[in-house]
Structure formats: structure tokens, C-alpha cells
Amino acid sequence: MIDTVEAANSGYRYMPGVTQYSCGVGALPGFTLQRVRFSRVVPLKQGFAMIADIVGKAGRPLTSFAACELRSPAPFTEQGFKDFNEIYIKTLIDWGVMKDGVNPIARSNVCPKLDPPSEPGFHAFTFAVAADDAPESFVVAGSGESAEGKGDYRDNTVCLGDVSPPAMLAKAKWVLDEMERRMSAFSGSWSQTTAVQLYTVRDVYALLESELGRRGVLRNGVTWHFNRPPVVDLEYEMDCRRVHLERVVEV
Structure with a gap:
């Protein structure tokens, strides 16, 4: 099993990833992960304030913030993505979540093709809450078809610029x-997932049965968001x- 690290004063452990985000988080014994979705995308600054309020009212420290799902107006250039991440991680540092350049937060950041937000913001977030005898819970961060942490995206993208059926497969x-x-x-598998999300604007209908179905991804269905991954020329992302605990907050 891949090694994970316990995040200090958090209630969860994480799989190390890159500076911008971890690869995933899992609740520690005595805790469970709770997901909160906003009824509409909340701009980044306002969203962080709302998250702090919700987490505080639950009696949990800011360091229990474990994962988030972001929405952005359009795919970034590589430099634009780096610039955005500098803004995003500043709050994580201020909250004591991110220390010494290590980021425990699992994240997805995708771009709706229809009705995109005017600026980057929060669609949902997850934090750890105390729960005796709770079943195991985890959140896996979003990934597009490019290896992370190995240089720029373009040089590490599968079938760059090709959206033919074989390339999408x-x-x-x-x-x-x-x-x-x-x-x-986190000793997890598709059979344990409670939700799977797919982000693409390409036609991948043929893959739903032949690849996702064959692997057991569709056990509880899949939510297909008509969104692009966050970096130009990426075409397919999932998380x-x-x-077991999810709720919606009206905004």
C-alpha cells in the first residue's frame, strides 16, 4: 500500500502529491469526512470565509479542511495555473493547513463550458468531523491525463492534441x-466509492460501458460534468x- 501522512490536528491522512494539492485524503479512526456543496459557485475569497464559518460552527479547527472542488472560468495556461495556485495556497498557509511547502488538501479544479463562473470559486469542500465507529471514508483528488510533478503538462500528456476515439480511450x-x-x-476500490465524477466536453459515451463499466466504476452511477480540465489541452478528468455525510448549503 502507498504510504500516507497524517495531517496535524486534522482528523485525516493524505497521500502526498504536488505543491498545489495532495492525491487524496482519508479519515483517521474516530473521524469521518463530510462534504458540503454550495448551491452555486462561490468566489474564492468569499468561499474561504464561508468554509471557515461552517467548519468553526461544527466545532472543528481550520486544519480539518481536507478537500475542495473548484470551478474556474476557462482552462489556464501553464503559467496562469501556477499564478492561480499561488493565490489559493496563501490562505492554506495562513490557516496552518499547509506548512513547509507540503499541501495535504485533495482538490479538483475544472472549467464549465456552459454557464462558467466569472472568477474561480468553490463548488464544494470536505472536512473531517469526529464520528465514533464511522465507516472508512476517503476523497481522491481530480486527475487529468497528464503526470503531475514531472515538469510541464504538455510534455507529460497522453495523446496531446488528439481527441479521436482511440486517443480518448x-x-x-x-x-x-x-x-x-x-x-x-486508502485500501479503496471502485466497489467502495459512493460517488464518481467525470469531467470532459468530448464524446466518451462509448467508453462508459467498455472501460468504466468493465472496471466497476458505474456501480453507483457516474456524474458527468460538461466541464474541461483546468489546463489548456487536457481533455479528460475524474475524481x-x-x-457518507453530504449536504448542500444555499448561497
Whole structure:
């Protein structure tokens, strides 16, 4: 099993990833992960304030913030993505969540093609709450078809610039393998997931049965968001979770 690290004063452990985010998080014994979705996308600054309020009212420290799902207006250039991440991680440092350049937060950040937000913001977030005898819970961070932490995205992207059916199959296989690798850090599998999310604007209908179905991804269905991954030229992204407490906050 892949090694994970316990995040200080958090209630969860994480699978190390890159500076911008971890590969996933899993609740520690005596805790469970709770997901909160906003009824509409909340701009970044306002969203952080709302998250702090919700977490505080639950009697939990800011360091229990474990994962988030972001929405952005359009895919970033590589430099634009780096610039955005500098803004995002500043709050994590201020909260004491991120220390010495190590980021425990699992994250997805995708771009709706229809009705995009005017600026980056929060769609949902997850934090750890105390819960005796709770079943295991985890959140796997979003991944597109590019290896992270190995230089720029373009040089590490599967079938860059190709959206033909064989290329989309190759992209999907790469992402599905990565989802399975990340879940394995928490002894997880598709049979344990409570939700799976797919992000693409390409036609991948043929893959639903032949690849996702064959692997057992569709056990509880899949939520297909008509969204692009966050970096120009990426075409296919997924994330997944095993979370038993979820609620929606009206904004």
C-alpha cells in the first residue's frame, strides 16, 4: 500500500502529491469526512470565509479542511495555473493547513463550458468531523491525463492534441489507472466509492460501458460534468470519493 501522512490536528491522512494539492485524503479512526456543496459557485475569497464559518460552527479547527472542488472560468495556461495556485495556497498557509511547502488538501479544479463562473470559486469542500465507529471514508483528488510533478503538462500528456476515439480511450485508461492507484493508498476500490465524477466536453459515451463499466466504476452511477480540465489541452478528468455525510448549503 502507498504510504500516507497524517495531517496535524486534522482528523485525516493524505497521500502526498504536488505543491498545489495532495492525491487524496482519508479519515483517521474516530473521524469521518463530510462534504458540503454550495448551491452555486462561490468566489474564492468569499468561499474561504464561508468554509471557515461552517467548519468553526461544527466545532472543528481550520486544519480539518481536507478537500475542495473548484470551478474556474476557462482552462489556464501553464503559467496562469501556477499564478492561480499561488493565490489559493496563501490562505492554506495562513490557516496552518499547509506548512513547509507540503499541501495535504485533495482538490479538483475544472472549467464549465456552459454557464462558467466569472472568477474561480468553490463548488464544494470536505472536512473531517469526529464520528465514533464511522465507516472508512476517503476523497481522491481530480486527475487529468497528464503526470503531475514531472515538469510541464504538455510534455507529460497522453495523446496531446488528439481527441479521436482511440486517443480518448488512452486518456481514460490513464486517468482510471491513476484513480485506482490513489484509492489504493486508502485500501479503496471502485466497489467502495459512493460517488464518481467525470469531467470532459468530448464524446466518451462509448467508453462508459467498455472501460468504466468493465472496471466497476458505474456501480453507483457516474456524474458527468460538461466541464474541461483546468489546463489548456487536457481533455479528460475524474475524481471519486467514499463519503457518507453530504449536504448542500444555499448561497
